[in-house]
Amino acid sequence: xxxxxxxxxxxxxxxxxxxxxxxxxxxxxxxxxxxxxxxxxxxxxxxxxxxxxxxxxxxxxxxxxxxxxxxxxxxxxxxxxxxxxxxxxxxxxxxxxxxxxxxxxxxxxxxxxxxxxxxxxxxxxxxxxxxxxxxxxxxxxxxxxxxxxxxxxxxxxxxxxxxxxxxxxxxxxxxxxxxxxxxxxxxxxxxxxxxxxxxxxxxxxxxxxxxxxxxxxxxxxxxxxxxxxxxxxxxxxxxxxxxxxxxxxxxxxxxxxxxxxxxxxxxxxxxxxxxxxxxxxxxxxxxxxxxxxxxxxxxxxxxxxxxxxxxxxxxxxxxxxxxxxxxxxx
Amino acid sequence: xxxxxxxxxxxxxxxxxxxxxxxxxxxxxxxxxxxxxxxxxxxxxxxxxxxxxxxxxxxxxxxxxxxxxxxxxxxxxxxxxxxxxxxxxxxxxxxxxxxxxxxxxxxxxxxxxxxxxxxxxxxxxxxxxxxxxxxxxxxxxxxxxxxxxxxxxxxxxxxxxxxxxxxxxxxxxxxxxxxxxxxxxxxxxxxxxxxxxxxxxxxxxxxxxxxxxxxxxxxxxxxxxxxxxxxxxxxxxxxxxxxxxxxxxxxxxxxxxxxxxxxxxxxxxxxxxxxxxxxxxxxxxxxxxxxxxxxxxxxxxxxxxxxxxxxxxxxxxxxxxxxxxxxxxx
Numbered sequence: 107x108x109x110x111x112x113x114x115x116x117x118x119x120x121x122x123x124x125x126x127x128x129x130x131x132x133x134x135x136x137x138x139x140x141x142x143x144x145x146x147x148x149x150x151x152x153x154x155x156x157x158x159x160x161x162x163x164x165x166x167x168x169x170x171x172x173x174x175x176x177x178x179x180x181x182x183x184x185x186x187x188x189x190x191x192x193x194x195x196x197x198x199x200x201x202x203x204x205x206x207x208x209x210x211x212x213x214x215x216x217x218x219x220x221x222x223x224x225x226x227x228x229x230x231x232x233x234x235x236x237x238x239x240x241x242x243x244x245x246x247x248x249x250x251x252x253x254x255x256x257x258x259x260x261x262x263x264x265x266x267x268x269x270x271x272x273x274x275x276x277x278x279x280x281x282x283x284x285x286x287x288x289x290x291x292x293x294x295x296x297x298x299x300x301x302x303x304x305x306x307x308x309x310x311x312x313x314x315x316x317x318x319x320x321x322x323x324x325x326x327x328x329x330x331x332x333x334x335x336x337x338x339x340x341x342x343x344x345x346x347x348x349x350x351x352x353x354x355x356x357x358x359x360x361x362x363x364x365x366x367x368x369x370x371x372x373x374x375x376x377x378x379x380x381x382x383x384x385x386x387x388x389x390x391x392x393x394x395x396x397x398x399x400x401x402x403x404x405x406x407x408x409x410x411x412x413x414x415x416x417x418x419x420x421x422x423x424x425x426x427x428x429x430x431x432x433x434x435x436x
Numbered sequence: 437x438x439x440x441x442x443x444x445x446x447x448x449x450x451x452x453x454x455x456x457x458x459x460x461x462x463x464x465x466x467x468x469x470x471x472x473x474x475x476x477x478x479x480x481x482x483x484x485x486x487x488x489x490x491x492x493x494x495x496x497x498x499x500x501x502x503x504x505x506x507x508x509x510x511x512x513x514x515x516x517x518x519x520x521x522x523x524x525x526x527x528x529x530x531x532x533x534x535x536x537x538x539x540x541x542x543x544x545x546x547x548x549x550x551x552x553x554x555x556x557x558x559x560x561x562x563x564x565x566x567x568x569x570x571x572x573x574x575x576x577x578x579x580x581x582x583x584x585x586x587x588x589x590x591x592x593x594x595x596x597x598x599x600x601x602x603x604x605x606x607x608x609x610x611x612x613x614x615x616x617x618x619x620x621x622x623x624x625x626x627x628x629x630x631x632x633x634x635x636x637x638x639x640x641x642x643x644x645x646x647x648x649x650x651x652x653x654x655x656x657x658x659x660x661x662x663x664x665x666x667x668x669x670x671x672x673x674x675x676x677x678x679x680x681x682x683x684x685x686x687x688x689x690x691x692x693x694x695x696x697x698x699x700x701x702x703x704x705x706x707x708x709x710x711x712x713x714x715x716x717x718x719x720x721x722x723x724x725x726x727x728x729x730x731x732x733x734x735x736x737x738x739x740x741x742x743x744x745x746x747x748x749x750x751x752x753x754x755x756x757x758x759x760x761x762x763x764x765x766x
Binding site: 112123147151160232235 | 447454535564
């Protein structure tokens with residue numbers, strides 16, 4: 107054990123170790139702990155929802171490809187997505203900004219501007235934070251929100267909330283964030299509209315809150331990649347998921363720019379920050395008609411081993427090189 | 437403006453710029469925003485207190501001098517200190533761990549152990565977080581707490597809460613954290629008891645909560661250095677502070693190891709994570725007798741320009757090269 111490195115263990119196993127060491131005696135106020143999109147804590151009659159996410163230069167973004175204002179927007183938006191994935195409403199954020207001493211002040215001002223625009227978009231207040239020196243830029247946001255309650259119980263979308271027979275549905279389209287990243291790497295400038303999905307994710311917060319209000323019990327955001335994110339639902343709900351490849355709503359940029367790999371980008375590319383719900387068909391359809399959102403049924407939950415299978419129209423399993431993103435593996 | 441670098445502006449001016457860009461229209465739920473030890477947010481009848489602090493390898497610690505378990509302890513303890521500085525009780529934390537892929541798993545386990553020990557010490561639950569890849573280790577903790585209330589009003593220690601004539605008092609002793617850092621840099625091993633104040637800060641949480649409960653209205657923790665931290669009180673309260681050099685409680689390690697610079701270490705060294713209170717003499721004395729804590733009166737608040745003056749027994753001002761720590765200046 108002594109010399110094993112974190113790259114050999116991977117992000118998810120490391121989180122499990124953390125949960126094992128820390129989660130010995132969870133306090134009664136802790137409603138949802140490590141393992142969902144956000145934690146839920148009961149404070150009196152209020153159910154608080156808390157999450158944190160980081161963007162690190164050179165790992166999550168390349169400075170040349172992610173303008174300062176977009177970095178500010180995205181760092182908050184990915185956290186809003188986690189609060190949305192619980193069906194909750196974001197309230198306030200703490201922002202930790204790590205900067206090399208040579209960072210231009212104008213860049214930091216632009217970053218604050220993007221952060222501020224995103225905060226206004228989602229009704230979030232930036233209430234504090236920390237500024238530290240570091241060899242590269244990174245931006246960590248901790249976001250607090252609150253779940254609605256009905257008769258004293260919180261209305262939450264949980265990874266563990268799926269039931270056999272539930273329909274799996276996804277908002278919007280997938281793959282354009284990954285396609286946008288490829289284009290940026292090929293030298294397409296950040297102002298190009300094909301990069302918007304990558305640079306300015308816009309999580310469907312209102313739809314997610316409406317889902318929780320309607321009684322849909324299961325949701326997750328598409329951050330690591332559809333297959334990997336649905337696999338989290340499978341693991342936490344103890345069920346299988348069957349997805350129909352032909353039903354996956356592939357985004358226009360992915361289809362037009364990378365037609366041969368569009369399905370792979372949509373299934374494993376990640377960073378779309380759309381929402382996946384699992385719930386009874388009647389509730390999914392009610393959510394679609396009430397919200398007016400694009401909401402595509404892509405499969406269903408079944409009894410069986412906790413794994414996702416993506417099937418083509420002949421019923422054969424479609425496989426990709428990777429199901430998604432692991433933050434620690436090379 | 438375009439080419440100015442953050443190192444020329446400094447941490448505090450940068451936070452002011454952030455507050456200016458973001459703080460245009462603070463929501464009514466925001467009770468205390470950017471500028472105190474922590475933010476305070478009203479959620480129904482509850483007053484939530486939120487803070488975040490980061491430790492970055494090579495900036496806040498040297499890997500050889502800060503063992504993994506101590507890093508875990510300290511990252512949480514410095515945040516507990518911020519919640520204490522508001523007079524509140526910490527509840528739950530989110531932990532973001534940035535790691536190079538080659539980090540030994542045994543080190544991460546030890547870090548989790550130190551984090552867990554500190555969480556148990558202060559009654560904090562670790563409820564979630566994020567693990568990301570980065571070129572160097574850093575650890576960001578976001579900590580949520582709650583203020584007590586009396587007749588519906590929160591009992592808070594604020595930087596802006598000092599009044600003319602208030603006595604300034606400090607818990608414990610100062611300078612040993614800075615002395616411990618010097619010893620570590622000189623090659624003294626982390627197991628040496630003279631390094632404990634540096635490696636395992638132990639903020640006086642109970643005393644701070646008791647101060648708020650007694651009606652003391654002003655407090656700050658000693659993180660950046662006594663003079664700089666009291667200067668924050670001066671700025672936010674619009675008052676002067678007079679401190680008596682002879683009264684500053686200098687720690688034993690600082691006195692014994694660095695006698696010539698002991699007062700400088702105690703006044704500007706920082707990282708002591710003791711508490712400074714400003715309040716009526718009667719309340720300060722009541723706090724001392726009720727808590728049984730070491731609580732030393734070191735000066736008082738006066739009408740006048742917002743600055744701190746440290747006076748020797750002849751009444752001459754004592755000056756040091758630096759008042760404390762700025763995270764962005766070289």
